[in-house]
Amino acid sequence: MPSILLLGVSGLVGSHLILALRDHCPGLPVTVFLRNKNLDVYLYETAKVDKVVHGTFDEKDKIVALAKTHDIVINVGSSWDVPLSEAIVEGLKQQPDGKKRTLIHMSGTGNFVDKRWTDGAFHADTKVWSDDDTEDMKLINPEMLNGGPDTVVLNASRDSQIGTFIVFPSGIYGEAAGPVPALGVIQLVFREKAQELGFVPYVGDGSAIFNCLHVKAITPFMLLLLGLALQEDKSQRSVYERCFIIGGQEMPWKAASEAFAKSLHAEGVIPSPEARSVKLEEAGGGELPMLMASNMRLTSPRAQRLGYKNEEVSLEEYLKQYDQYLN
Template identity: 35%
Template sequence: MVFRKQYPNILITAFLRSTELDTALQSLGKVTIIHGTFDEYDKVEELAATHEIIINCAVSFNPPLTEVIIKGIHATKTSKKPILLHLSGTGNFVDGSKTGNYIPQERPFNDANPDQVRKIDASYPPNGATDELILKAAASGYTNALFVCPAGIYGTSKNHIGRSVGAKSAFAPGVWVSWSLENVTELGFSPYIGDGTAIYRSVHVDDVVELMMLVFQKALDTWDSYKPEDIYKHFYVAVDEVHTTKPVAEAFGRLLYRRGEDRFAGCEESPV
């Protein structure tokens, strides 16, 4: 909805794995819906080859899929060099500590430093292998690529297009929260390591959308002036809150207990 309000005349093609949002998206006007899966490489390649702007906000750690998108960009049928706006993630920049304790250090990654962006490759899990492919494609002049790199995304958006049709995805707690709860449920307990003072960062989904919109406009503004070397200047990190792991583990335990998971009994008395 935010995108359509700001860009009312842009033609949109949505590649969807389900039909849940079809009605809501079509109500925006000038929307074409293609259904498929990420395993349908021929379909993905054709879509990448026939669109001037490709936005991948569905998966950030699937190198084979990214290779297919880039292959389509290489064979573009459009008159302008394609723009690729890619949603990555700050999981690339965890310090790898296994103690669970906070380790003070200087800022490990600066998205405003092209030399640091240049170092991103497959050794930066979980998104580095995909990021490396896009960085190389842009540096070779095949595409104008720009990255948005959020921390753990949480929250529901008041502007989600699916709210109008009651789509479950519109009321999901966010990717980071969903993954964390799946992990806790599978383990049977809500863990933290060491003294639980290790930190990680999160960001609300609406803040990510706002940054995506700013970067999209940046892509339009630099479409004709973008040079291959510019790729290292277009990596934008989205972070906001800082959390320590112990209180978050307790919060997840309390949540699952309230949902009826008796094995998490005791967490409801946590002072956090």
């Protein structure tokens, strides 16, 4: 029976995925690797995992040894940690020749930002990335936001017997399903930016396009990929045909900023519920300003043919519900 190693179980996506594995794949033995030592009872009794191993992503030898002894590794723990991906690949490579082994890696659509324009405006000629276009997927490189680990994974599939899948979710919002509080990355970066500046910014006129989705849209697709991994022989598809973009709501960055300004004001994080237009150089540090200044456009025909659907609430509606819950 194929065994699964899951990294990132205490994070946002992992907290939902581990419960989905319990409910939909009860016969598959699951090992989880995490730093938190306070979740063992929950993981064994509620999530029904078979084994808990404690450690950090810096402990390469542990990760290599675990990957070496599992048929399928699912990494939703980090989309930017190159040494982590290298350790996973090294462990999978150490398995016997001819043995089927698979890596399902979660990246992000931060790779697919058109930085030719950084004025915060919509541009009709912005590149629209498609997971059905292998030439688009061949453009993935280490200079992209999440491109370092992605390149490691792509090379592993080309150069070895490892079957790989990469899923690129757009900006994630939502809450964790388990006992450890966690919020979507887009919520975290907006909160950090509001705390840094004292208001929520957008760049220029804010008409540049952003794409985002609720965390609950991701888990069903990860299960589809797992099903594919259990059925398919690696030779049936090229590495680039195993890349899937899963997007959600497309909206102007100004609309996203306005929604977060209202939400963060309601929480008392910032004094005003109004978002503010700024120049790129006035938007502070981190990745968010450059993302806001550019367009992120994408399409998902390959993922949709596999069965991907986004039926979750919009960002604005989610933030309203979240504010009501807090109050």
